[in-house]
Amino acid sequence: MFPAKRAGSLTPGGSISKSELSSMAGSIASKLDQYLEGSNGANGLHRQDRGSSDSTLTSDSLSSSNVANDIYLEPKPKKSTPDGHQVTNEHFEPEKHFYPRVLNAQIHPMVGYFFSLGNERIIARYMHLNPQTNEDVLRKCLNYFPKHFQWAGKYLVFALLVDIVQCSLLVIGSDLFNVTTASGHRQMIIVETNSCPSGQKSMPLLSESDEHGGYRLVLESAFKDMIDNADKALGGLAVVYDKNVMEASGYAASLAEVMKEKIWLVEYYEYDQDPPVKWIDRVMYIRDEKKEWHSVRACFRYVTQKPWNRFPLYTKTIVMNQTxxxxxxxxxxxxAAKAYEFFNAELAESGLHVRVPETINNVTKNEIPLWLDGMGGHAVVKVPYSNAGQGVYTITNKQELQEFMDTPQHYDKMMVAGNKDGFRPICIYARRARKPLIRHLEDDPAITSWEMLGTNLSVKSPSGEWSTEAARLLLMDRKDFNQLGLGVDDMIDAYIQTVLSVIAIDKMCQRLMVATGEGEELRFDMELFKALNPDSVLWQEVLQ
Incomplete structure (x- = not known):
């Protein structure tokens, strides 16, 4: 669960000790124990002690026998992908990297005004409507320099809910819903924050003179800063992807323009039997059409599906974003849920906090009906490690619950861009659901909750191929934007919520990457990760 404020000695901008982290990580498990004991004590139903026992496992003990028998291990389809090829600045053709509707769209004046504000005017306007906020803390947040989570920080995406149709508004980085409470209070809430966010292909140009649009802005700020520190002796530059070739190729061609050199573009899939990418001594190598291998000094990663299966935690090749x-x-x-909770504790007295739905973590599949009953029969169940609308289940009746329970799951646990100059919004787009919201669910039983609430445009076929339902895309142009019912202050609220969520995750990265000694390389704190994320299946994937 996510309290807006937490009592204690923490101050805005303060830090949390490792012992406090462990204590806070156990709070959700304690609440689960209390619920199960209170509602099911007569039946002798108790929660299994997953956190303490799992967190003591070593990599040697993470064998198949440690994994619950009912976990579905999905088959590994054989994939064969083409070898890498080089892209130059001459390869950037707008019609290949933007949706057809976007090419001739004119940016809405209100959206253009929002992008022109700058952080100082945003602060002044936000403080006028939120006088309880600590202005110094807000300014510090907007000027924050992410150490590990550059892409998604500086470039923002929001997701919005409007009155008639469910929509998600995207400032690259986070999905948000614009929601209204039963008492009429309207606000933005964070649904998720993405480390490989899409959106450039959906954003009308802010300036007609720059055909590269947001592609160039992302690369010139965060990624170029990182490339400047790369060892040129390691080789060239690359864009590696596993979906969304429209944007991946757009980034590659734009990077060629920014860096004035050829860029490798290569697909890298999870179950590829002969992948065109390999790692030798923590350096990435890409295979070309002649079957020759080339080393890479810096890689722009657009690999979205379980990237920890293909990218090492420690690399000499600079990777944005890091695994x-x-x-x-x-x-x-x-x-992410833990990161938001910890950061909200730091912000307790500042008048700022990451707004998220009430969330229950570390719930096994068999416990979900119990939690659903306690929530009045309505809930969203999320597989914590999936994206692009995959692994999300909206449940509002017994039939939808049964369909979810009958679905095999790979994992055991569920859950009910910036640079040295700070943050700036780069891109916004919105998406609508397939069906409009109905006032009462029983009015039309034929309509499923997912048809009214699911806003993802990406659709994955049984064969593993991706497609996009672009008809439900809402642009920030003169035609579509008016349907959202948003004003400048709504976009500012979404921007600030995105910034806070990205900072929270970047701070979690810093907690997980620790120095073993003075001047030594950072190492991943697996012990802390196990304590915060007690899922043996995921540990197995990370340690492979």
Missing amino acids: VACLAGGRNKMM
Whole structure:
């Protein structure tokens, strides 16, 4: 659960000790114990002690016998992908990297005004409507320099809920819903924060003179800062992806323009039997059409599906974003929930906090009906490590619950971009659900809750191929934006919520990456990770 404030000695901008982290990590487990004992004591039902026993396992003990028998280990389809090829600045053609509707769209004046504000004017306007906020803390947040989570910090995406149709508004980085409480209070809430966010192909140009749009802005700030520190002797530059070739190729061509050199573009899938990417001594190598291997000094990672299966935690090749950003919350929603809770504790007296739905973590599949009953029969169940609308289940009736329970699951646990100059918004788009919201669920039993609430545009076929339902995309142009019912202050609220969520995950990255000694390289704190994320299946994947 996510309290807006937490009592104690923590101050805005303060730190949390490792002992406090362990204590806070156990709070959710304690609440689960209390619920199960209170509601099911007569039946002798108790929660298994997963956290304490699992967290003591070593990598040697993480064998298949440690994994619950009912966990579904999905088959590994054979994939064969083409070898890498080089891209130049001449390869950037707008029609290949933007949706057709975007090419001739005109940015809405209100959206253009929002992007022109700058952080100081945003602070002044936010403080006018939120006088209880500590202005110094807000300014410190907007000027924050992410150490591990550069992409998604500086570039923002929001997801919005409007009155008639469920929509998600994206400032690259986070999905948000614009929601209204039963008492009429309207606000933005964070649904998730992504470490490989899409959105450039959906954003009308802010300036007609720059055909690269947000692609160039992302690369010129965060990634170029990192490339400047790379060892040129290690080789070239690359964009590696496993979906969304439209944007991945756009980044590659734009990077060629920014860096004035050829860029490797290569697909890298999870179950590829002969992948065109390999790692030798923590350096990435890419295979070309002649079957020759080339080393890479820096890689722009657009690998979204379980990237920890293919990218080492420690690399000499500079990678943006690093794998730890995914494990700490960018792809791991379980850790993101903990990150938000810890950061909210630091912000307790500042008038700021990451707003998220009430969330229960570390819930096994068999416990979900109990929690659903306690929530009045309505809940969203999320597989913590998936994205692009995969692994999300909206449950509002017994039939939807049964369909979820009958679905095999790979994991055991569920859960009910910036640079040295700080943050700035780069891109916004919105998405609508397939069906409009109905006033009462019983009015039309034929409509499922997912049809009214699911806003993902990416659709994954049984064969593993991705497609996009672009018809439900809402642009920030003169035509679509008016349907959202948003004002400048709503976008500012979404921007600040995105910034706070990214900082929270970046701070979690810093807690997980620790120095073993003065001047030594950072190492991943597996002991802390196990304590915060007690899921043996995930540990197995990370340690492989």
